[in-house]
Amino acid sequence: MHLSTRSIHVGNEKDPLTGAVIPPLYLSSTYAPEGDFSTAVYDYARSGNPTRAGLETTLAALEEGVGALAFSSGMAAIHAATQLLRCGDHIIAGTDIYGGTYRLLHKILNRSGIETSLVPLDDLEAVRSAIRTNTRMIWVENPGNPLLTLVDIEALADIAHEHNALLAVDNTFATPVATQPLTLGADIVMHSATKFLGGHSDLLGGALVVKDATLLKELYFIQNAIGAVMSPFDCFLCSRGIKTLEVRFREQCKSALWIAQYLAHHPAVRRVHYPGLPDHPHYELAQRQLRGFYGAVVSFELDADYAATQRFVEATRLFQRAVSVGAVESLIEQPASMSHASYDKADRLKAGIDDGLIRLSVGLEHVHDLLNDLQHAFRIAVPLEDAPQETSVLRERQVGFLT
Amino acid sequence: MSRESGLQTLAVHAGEAAVKSEFGIVDSINCSSTFTFANTAAIIDMLEGGPERDEYARYSSPNTRTVERKLAALEGSEDAILCTTGMSALTLLFWGLLRPGDQLLFFDRCYHRTRQFCYDYLQAYGIRCQAIPTGDYAALEAACDSKTRLIFSELPTNPHLDVIDIERVVGIAKQRGIATCLDTTLASPINVRPVSWGIDYVVHSATKYLGGHNDLLAGVLCGTKQSLIPMRQLQGIIGAITAPHTAYLLQRGLKTLPLRIRQQNSSGLAVAQFLAQHPKVKRVYYPGLETHPSYPLARKYLAGGGGLVSFELHTDRQGCGRFIDSVRIPKIGPSLGGVETLIEQPLIMSFYRASPADRQRWGIDDALVRLALGIEETDDLIADLDQALRTL
Numbered sequence: 001m002h003l004s005t006r007s008i009h010v011g012n013e014k015d016p017l018t019g020a021v022i023p024p025l026y027l028s029s030t031y032a033p034e035g036d037f038s039t040a041v042y043d044y045a046r047s048g049n050p051t052r053a054g055l056e057t058t059l060a061a062l063e064e065g066v067g068a069l070a071f072s073s074g075m076a077a078i079h080a081a082t083q084l085l086r087c088g089d090h091i092i093a094g095t096d097i098y099g100g101t102y103r104l105l106h107k108i109l110n111r112s113g114i115e116t117s118l119v120p121l122d123d124l125e126a127v128r129s130a131i132r133t134n135t136r137m138i139w140v141e142n143p144g145n146p147l148l149t150l151v152d153i154e155a156l157a158d159i160a161h162e163h164n165a166l167l168a169v170d171n172t173f174a175t176p177v178a179t180q181p182l183t184l185g186a187d188i189v190m191h192s193a194t195k196f197l198g199g200h201s202d203l204l205g206g207a208l209v210v211k212d213a214t215l216l217k218e219l220y221f222i223q224n225a226i227g228a229v230m231s232p233f234d235c236f237l238c239s240r241g242i243k244t245l246e247v248r249f250r251e252q253c254k255s256a257l258w259i260a261q262y263l264a265h266h267p268a269v270r271r272v273h274y275p276g277l278p279d280h281p282h283y284e285l286a287q288r289q290l291r292g293f294y295g296a297v298v299s300f301e302l303d304a305d306y307a308a309t310q311r312f313v314e315a316t317r318l319f320q321r322a323v324s325v326g327a328v329e330s331l332i333e334q335p336a337s338m339s340h341a342s343y344d345k346a347d348r349l350k351a352g353i354d355d356g357l358i359r360l361s362v363g364l365e366h367v368h369d370l371l372n373d374l375q376h377a378f379r380i381a382v383p384l385e386d387a388p389q390e391t392s393v394l395r396e397r398q399v400g401f402l403t
Numbered sequence: 404m405s406r407e408s409g410l411q412t413l414a415v416h417a418g419e420a421a422v423k424s425e426f427g428i429v430d431s432i433n434c435s436s437t438f439t440f441a442n443t444a445a446i447i448d449m450l451e452g453g454p455e456r457d458e459y460a461r462y463s464s465p466n467t468r469t470v471e472r473k474l475a476a477l478e479g480s481e482d483a484i485l486c487t488t489g490m491s492a493l494t495l496l497f498w499g500l501l502r503p504g505d506q507l508l509f510f511d512r513c514y515h516r517t518r519q520f521c522y523d524y525l526q527a528y529g530i531r532c533q534a535i536p537t538g539d540y541a542a543l544e545a546a547c548d549s550k551t552r553l554i555f556s557e558l559p560t561n562p563h564l565d566v567i568d569i570e571r572v573v574g575i576a577k578q579r580g581i582a583t584c585l586d587t588t589l590a591s592p593i594n595v596r597p598v599s600w601g602i603d604y605v606v607h608s609a610t611k612y613l614g615g616h617n618d619l620l621a622g623v624l625c626g627t628k629q630s631l632i633p634m635r636q637l638q639g640i641i642g643a644i645t646a647p648h649t650a651y652l653l654q655r656g657l658k659t660l661p662l663r664i665r666q667q668n669s670s671g672l673a674v675a676q677f678l679a680q681h682p683k684v685k686r687v688y689y690p691g692l693e694t695h696p697s698y699p700l701a702r703k704y705l706a707g708g709g710g711l712v713s714f715e716l717h718t719d720r721q722g723c724g725r726f727i728d729s730v731r732i733p734k735i736g737p738s739l740g741g742v743e744t745l746i747e748q749p750l751i752m753s754f755y756r757a758s759p760a761d762r763q764r765w766g767i768d769d770a771l772v773r774l775a776l777g778i779e780e781t782d783d784l785i786a787d788l789d790q791a792l793r794t795l
């Protein structure tokens with residue numbers, strides 16, 4: 001069964017009691033099972049809930065895992081995964097990671113004596129040098145946020161396993177449509193379901209998927225003990241959103257590629273970060289690892305000052321200025337002041353996340369409307385003397401859309 | 404938001420405030436049954452035609468108003484009324500527009516409950532209802548008299564997917580001052596927008612393609628603000644409204660409507676073509692196939708053939724039942740339009756107690772199958788139909 005079919009049917013089996021096509025929402029916080037209480041399937045909603053179980057079944061099927069766990073937010077999922085570690089353990093994380101992940105590793109886990117090293121994970125030699133005898137986990141985003149760096153998951157998995165460490169992949173930006181990290185050797189896949197899985201900006205959620213039954217059991221113990229589980233309503237909305245994951249993501253990737261190409265040719269743009277552009281440092285890897293779905297997130301730097309960047313981000317009308325990604329509405333933000341504000345400035349600049357960086361999340365609006373919106377923002381933020389060049393690029397792209 | 408914006412952009416943003424409550428990216432769900440006023444002057448202001456605001460949820464509420472604006476934008480109509488179900492929307496139109504002595508003309512190939520409502524209820528209240536053979540424009544014209552008030556049809560019809568010549572119907576009606584209504588549930592506004600062809604009212608069961616996820620019931624009636632006044636007033640009295648949570652789920656579903664329809668159009672054509680060349684299939688009904696009697700009209704009016712494919716098998720009623728029971732991906736059940744594929748044998752599902760004469764009249768062959776395609780991978784759907792056909 002292809003991904004889109006699985007996303008609709010697996011974990012959404014009809015209600016045996018009524019035949020309902022859509023499984024009912026189970027809100028009950030507690031259960032009154034008959035017979036032996038200790039072996040009952042459901043006894044208390046933190047430990048298990050049928051609506052959440054349905055979503056977890058779907059997630060496991062999408063990521064080719066043996067099981068999944070749904071959490072109240074992406075950060076809750078990441079936190080649960082890091083609870084596999086003990087005081088004195090070491091984590092290696094990429095330099096191109098979400099600000100919230102950075103904060104968890106550096107400002108929370110350090111209190112428990114877990115040390116983090118930030119390493120550019122696309123440099124496998126640097127990774128080998130950074131590994132210590134107490135390294136227990138490597139954490140990578142696929143692709144990285146916000147610079148869309150791409151790391152060879154298979155190669156990284158080999159290095160991790162050589163040193164008895166787990167490889168965890170935050171697959172939020174790629175989604176299982178592009179990449180299924182477990183099939184490439186990863187041990188844990190994590191999602192912020194808030195983003196592409198839910199897809200409609202109306203739920204907070206996180207997920208972990210694994211392919212090892214023992215690891216699943218350990219993570220389930222952590223989930224049950226800490227209790228940051230996804231609510232039934234959010235599970236329902238997430239399952240509903242997942243049904244259109246493929247059609248949404250496909251369209252968003254298509255639009256994002258057009259936009260990345262438009263930006264790459266724009267005279268006011270210094271640099272574009274998008275795995276679908278041939279000048280991306282890991283373009284060949286992208287074609288292989290992302291299977292042609294380069295993503296809906298495009299980051300770029302204006303060839304202008306900080307004030308111009310601010311003006312640009314405030315000038316768009318269709319792209320709304322907000323954090324988060326992956327939804328049907330297009331969004332724009334400046335990582336330095338928003339999604340990556342929780343970095344210490346030195347680390348942020350070292351990672352190449354400059355003040356002038358702009359991150360777009362491409363939604364489902366018609367790409368023609370989105371390009372017009374960007375063109376409008378350029379005119380306000382960075383008026384150019386040779387405007388005709390800019391317009392003709394857009395017109396050239398327009399012909400492409402209509403065919 | 405310009406009207407020239409692609410349907411995709413409208414689907415995401417139309418009808419919604421640019422800046423929402425607490426700056427949220429999505430609308431909040433306002434469950435309040437009643438709405439308060441700052442002072443007495445504010446009430447009088449509202450009564451004297453001040454800015455639109457809610458007072459009591461039976462009349463209007465924030466989420467339903469937002470969805471109505473989005474539906475109107477997608478349909479290309481000036482206004483829209485959100486109702487509890489498709490049948491609520493249709494009966495709201497009938498009750499709001501027709502009076503004893505008036506005549507309603509409708510093409511006979513339609514949802515059987517519509518027929519039932521006309522004959523068992525409207526007629527009892529003195530509203531003359533006459534069914535016209537579907538597509539017989541001469542008969543339609545001949546049946547018009549001085550008291551004909553409304554001409555109604557589905558487009559496409561269920562389950563044979565006949566396409567009506569909209570311009571001809573509009574021509575007949577406008578000459579005589581008769582209002583027209585099309586139920587385009589099976590097409591959705593993505594495949595056809597009747598208002599642009601001169602139709603006065605458009606009705607949808609939003610339960611189907613608009614909601615798109617088989618988890619809500621709703622109906623919508625579209626028209627001009629003026630033409631919908633009697634229906635809004637009636638709804639405010641009888642209360643066939645939609646709950647805020649339902650309106651929100653509908654709004655959420657609408658955001659992916661263009662993409663879902665595109666996928667369903669694509670699967671519909673591929674599945675129809677696959678079935679048309681299969682030796683166990685006697686006949687396929689799909690407006691996108693050249694063999695369909697409505698093909699020229701489909702080319703003219705429809706942007707896509709849709710997600711419904713009906714077909715007759717070379718077998719008897721029991722054999723048809725066995726085929727239906729052998730499919731693995733589609734679920735057996737009524738309704739259509741959601742992301743999950745559904746399948747049914749109309750003889751069993753809707754015409755079980757109908758006489759053989761009636762079944763023949765409505766073209767319900769013993770081995771007729773209606774397949775309501777979802778958005779699963781087309782290859783998976785065809786492979787599943789293939790294995791099920793092998794069991795015949």
